[in-house]
Amino acid sequence: MHEHVHAHVHELSELWTDAALRQSLAAVLILALSAAPVGVFLMLRRMSLVGDAMSHAILPGAAVGYLVSGLNVFAMTLGGLVAGLVIAVLAGLVARATEVKEDASLAVFLLASLALGVVIVTTHGMDAEELMHFLFGETAASIDHNKLIIIAVNATVSIVALALIYRPLVLDCVDPNFLRSVSCAGAAAHLTFLVLLVINLVSGFHALGTLLGVGIMIIPAVIARFWTRDITVMIVIAVVAAALSGIAGVLLSHAAGVPAGAGVILAAAVFYAISIVAGPVGGLIWRAVPRRHLEA
Amino acid sequence: MSAQLQFRDVTLGYDRHPAVHHLSGAIEAGALLAVVGPNGAGKSTLFKGIAGAIPLLGGSIERGGLAARDIAYLPQIAEIDRSFPISVYDMVAMGLWQRTGLFGGIGAADRQRIRDAMSAVGLTGFEQRAIGTLSGGQMQRMLFARLLLQDARTILLDEPFNAIDARTAGDLLALVQRWHGEKRTVLAALHDMEVVRAHFPQALLLAREPVAWGATGEVLTPQNLLKARQMCEAFDDAAHACAVAD
Numbered sequence: 001m002h003e004h005v006h007a008h009v010h011e012l013s014e015l016w017t018d019a020a021l022r023q024s025l026a027a028v029l030i031l032a033l034s035a036a037p038v039g040v041f042l043m044l045r046r047m048s049l050v051g052d053a054m055s056h057a058i059l060p061g062a063a064v065g066y067l068v069s070g071l072n073v074f075a076m077t078l079g080g081l082v083a084g085l086v087i088a089v090l091a092g093l094v095a096r097a098t099e100v101k102e103d104a105s106l107a108v109f110l111l112a113s114l115a116l117g118v119v120i121v122t123t124h125g126m127d128a129e130e131l132m133h134f135l136f137g138e139t140a141a142s143i144d145h146n147k148l149i150i151i152a153v154n155a156t157v158s159i160v161a162l163a164l165i166y167r168p169l170v171l172d173c174v175d176p177n178f179l180r181s182v183s184c185a186g187a188a189a190h191l192t193f194l195v196l197l198v199i200n201l202v203s204g205f206h207a208l209g210t211l212l213g214v215g216i217m218i219i220p221a222v223i224a225r226f227w228t229r230d231i232t233v234m235i236v237i238a239v240v241a242a243a244l245s246g247i248a249g250v251l252l253s254h255a256a257g258v259p260a261g262a263g264v265i266l267a268a269a270v271f272y273a274i275s276i277v278a279g280p281v282g283g284l285i286w287r288a289v290p291r292r293h294l295e296a
Numbered sequence: 297m298s299a300q301l302q303f304r305d306v307t308l309g310y311d312r313h314p315a316v317h318h319l320s321g322a323i324e325a326g327a328l329l330a331v332v333g334p335n336g337a338g339k340s341t342l343f344k345g346i347a348g349a350i351p352l353l354g355g356s357i358e359r360g361g362l363a364a365r366d367i368a369y370l371p372q373i374a375e376i377d378r379s380f381p382i383s384v385y386d387m388v389a390m391g392l393w394q395r396t397g398l399f400g401g402i403g404a405a406d407r408q409r410i411r412d413a414m415s416a417v418g419l420t421g422f423e424q425r426a427i428g429t430l431s432g433g434q435m436q437r438m439l440f441a442r443l444l445l446q447d448a449r450t451i452l453l454d455e456p457f458n459a460i461d462a463r464t465a466g467d468l469l470a471l472v473q474r475w476h477g478e479k480r481t482v483l484a485a486l487h488d489m490e491v492v493r494a495h496f497p498q499a500l501l502l503a504r505e506p507v508a509w510g511a512t513g514e515v516l517t518p519q520n521l522l523k524a525r526q527m528c529e530a531f532d533d534a535a536h537a538c539a540v541a542d
Contacts, residue, residue, distance in 0.1 A: 044377075044380060044381070164398070164399075165398075167398055168398065171390060171393075173380055174376060174377050174380040174382055174387070174427075175376045175377070175387075177371055177375050178390065181347055181368075181369050182393045182394060182446075183365070183397075228381070229381045229426045229428075230381055230382075230426075231380075231381045234381055
């Protein structure tokens with residue numbers, strides 16, 4: 001009995017002694033707090049795939065940062081932020097000023113950005129292996145101290161800014177014409193939201209790799225949709241789902257020696273599958289079980 | 297009585313095509329005016345112009361010292377995302393926007409006003425319902441509750457009783473009468489001439505250009521209505537620039 005407890009304490013203590021593991025756990029928890037609420041709004045604005053597309057749009061900027069200063073976390077962050085922001089803001093402005101819808105506008109800018117990235121990368125002689133690492137992440141997403149700081153700063157900015165634009169953002173989703181008739185905050189809130197999307201994509205890119213980072217933003221939001229019809233509760237559930245996926249995924253990837261991004265997204269996918277079946281809002285179980293209709 | 301809305305040779309439209317052509321006149325403060333005319337006559341366009349939602353193609357609108365934003369405007373097709381997870385209570389509370397702005401709190405007095413507004417439209421007990429669960433009539437009641445909270449001196453209602461049963465329309469019409477009693481200026485675009493004759497002292501008959509404007513009985517004559525039906529023609533893509541001097 002005594003030895004059994006001792007063994008458990010030893011396993012647990014590894015969490016506190018293994019710096020890389022500890023930092024990975026901290027990173028996904030911070031990311032859950034900032035990215036999941038943004039993901040909820042992405043879903044409610046029917047922009048889930050836009051988030052996916054934007055994650056590719058930050059690549060050329062990060063590539064430029066990489067080419068200028070090698071694997072410098074700050075240079076790649078700056079490059080990714082600038083590329084993402086320019087594309088998000090330009091696409092947003094074009095959509096607001098013309099009759100082109102936002103998704104179509106983003107698609108054009110994103111493709112142009114990717115093409116530019118290909119030109120930059122090939123003319124500056126990045127070799128194929130480097131490019132693969134860059135696009136799909138390394139075998140184990142290693143969170144160093146600098147990455148953790150960037151993720152924490154991004155999360156702080158993101159959470160505060162989201163709180164500031166919360167009211168117009170909700171109203172811009174549910175009744176944009178009314179918002180326009182009482183306030184001019186809608187456009188500013190929307191552009192700020194796009195900025196937050198980019199910030200969180202850059203964090204996701206550092207923690208989980210370029211292609212999978214967006215998953216911790218979108219999958220928890222879709223999970224939350226199965227559990228509540230209230231936006232506030234939805235945000236809380238999304239954060240919890242993201243945190244649980246993050247912890248489970250990082251521990252899984254640590255134990256199995258697979259990339260953290262893959263572990264976290266697979267864990268989120270498992271929670272998603274559970275939600276599809278058991279979620280009280282539209283879950284399959286509730287449809288399959290015949291229940292008598294109510295009196296009123 | 298002073299003019300709440302003053303139109304000076306107003307032309308409104310889309311892509312330079314006029315939908316409201318050379319409208320001049322004034323609406324007194326406290327007026328209850330029905331805007332009538334066939335589909336495509338420019339009723340919605342006129343309301344959008346007054347609310348500042350579309351730019352003028354010509355002329356000017358004076359709003360009696362009000363900003364376009366101080367005018368409450370209920371569009372014909374409220375582009376509301378009914379699947380959005382928000383409660384009826386929160387949706388109604390949005391009517392307090394002018395007072396709360398981005399960050400202002402909602403205090404005890406405001407909560408009482410929200411309860412009163414919901415009770416006035418007969419939605420007491422619906423506070424925590426998601427908006428997606430409301431019927432068409434209940435949705436319109438909710439939007440009227442929000443209008444109540446906006447507490448605007450000028451209110452624009454674009455076909456507010458379309459696709460709504462007689463009882464709901466009657467309840468909402470009583471609110472319109474209440475606003476009129478409170479000396480607010482109310483404009484409503486309507487198709488039901490019986491409702492207009494029974495409840496609206498003034499009418500504007502519009503067919504792109506104003507056909508008649510004044511006391512309802514004098515405006516809604518068979519001759520005027522026939523004239524309005526004949527005046528509404530389609531946009532002409534080859535039309536020349538309008539020669540009437542601005």
